[in-house]
Amino acid sequence: MVKRYRIQFPVAESSKLGQDEAYFFLWEGKKKRKIRFHDYDDIYKIPGLYEQLFYDRLKCQSPKKVAEILESSVAQSNQNFSELRVLDLGAGNGMMGDELKRYGVSRLVGTDIIREAELATERDRPSVYDAYYTEDFTKLKPSVREEIASWSLDCLTTVAALGFGDIPPEAFIQAFNIIQSEGWVAFNIKETFLAKSDTSGFSNMMRELIFSEYLDLYHLERYRHRLSIDGRPLYYFAIAGRKTADIPKKFLKQFGY
Numbered sequence: 432m433v434k435r436y437r438i439q440f441p442v443a444e445s446s447k448l449g450q451d452e453a454y455f456f457l458w459e460g461k462k463k464r465k466i467r468f469h470d471y472d473d474i475y476k477i478p479g480l481y482e483q484l485f486y487d488r489l490k491c492q493s494p495k496k497v498a499e500i501l502e503s504s505v506a507q508s509n510q511n512f513s514e515l516r517v518l519d520l521g522a523g524n525g526m527m528g529d530e531l532k533r534y535g536v537s538r539l540v541g542t543d544i545i546r547e548a549e550l551a552t553e554r555d556r557p558s559v560y561d562a563y564y565t566e567d568f569t570k571l572k573p574s575v576r577e578e579i580a581s582w583s584l585d586c587l588t589t590v591a592a593l594g595f596g597d598i599p600p601e602a603f604i605q606a607f608n609i610i611q612s613e614g615w616v617a618f619n620i621k622e623t624f625l626a627k628s629d630t631s632g633f634s635n636m637m638r639e640l641i642f643s644e645y646l647d648l649y650h651l652e653r654y655r656h657r658l659s660i661d662g663r664p665l666y667y668f669a670i671a672g673r674k675t676a677d678i679p680k681k682f683l684k685q686f687g688y
């Protein structure tokens with residue numbers, strides 16, 4: 432049986448907190464411990480806590496949505512979904528891997544920057560990934576890059592991991608360039624990052640990339656990613672497309688990276 436935890440949200444001040452500042456209290460006996468949503472290492476160490484927090488309480492539906500639009504995009508081509516060789520960047524404890532496995536893919540390689548994610552995946556979803564790399568994609572050693580590329584990956588997924596200080600553009604582009612040309616790319620991003628009013632380098636870059644010559648866009652859909660701690664819907668875009676070419680360094684440079 433899955434263990435349940437006592438989780439409490441700081442309701443009074445929650446509407447003032449940015450999405451990257453959100454936290455909750457975990458009751459352990461008579462003590463409560465404050466954990467930030469971004470303290471993934473602490474969360475993954477506790478079996479089932481990530482799932483209870485983001486999926487049961489906050490109704491996250493992003494792995495399901497991104498897998499769904501990837502499937503419908505691939506269905507528009509003459510390729511079989513079951514033949515995909517996927518790199519799941521920011522894989523965490525394997526929620527997206529689980530979803531992709533439900534559809535069935537040929538190979539699934541996970542990667543995350545923290546070791547706790549790999550350990551939690553081994554503990555909770557040991558058969559989901561064919562390989563899992565704990566790596567910082569902004570500093571990939573050539574030998575590791577070569578090893579990952581040797582999986583002949585033709586699909587990149589990144590779910591709930593772009594923006595808010597998580598995966599930086601340099602890491603995403605490195606992963607994008609590892610997958611083969613004409614490979615599939617599916618990810619999600621908070622709606623505000625695609626708004627013209629956001630003039631940060633990250634937003635400008637993501638907007639440019641989605642409609643660039645490096646990607647054939649197949650699917651762009653606004654949907655409810657999850658609820659905030661005070662129960663408001665958080666909207667994201669789910670994006671799927673087909674890579675046309677590697678992204679050169681000069682593309683990133685124009686956005687200040």
Ligand SMILES: C[S@@+](CC[C@H](N)C(=O)[O-])C[C@H]1O[C@@H](n2cnc3c(N)ncnc32)[C@H](O)[C@@H]1O
Nearest residue numbers: 471521522523526543544590591592597598599
């Ligand atoms: C909200 S979790 C999403 C996990 C999983 N994709 C899911 O949908 O449940 C974000 C993940 O991105 C990872 N992450 C943050 N920065 C990263 C980076 N620079 N490179 C790779 N992974 C990163 C975190 O460690 C965390 O596991």
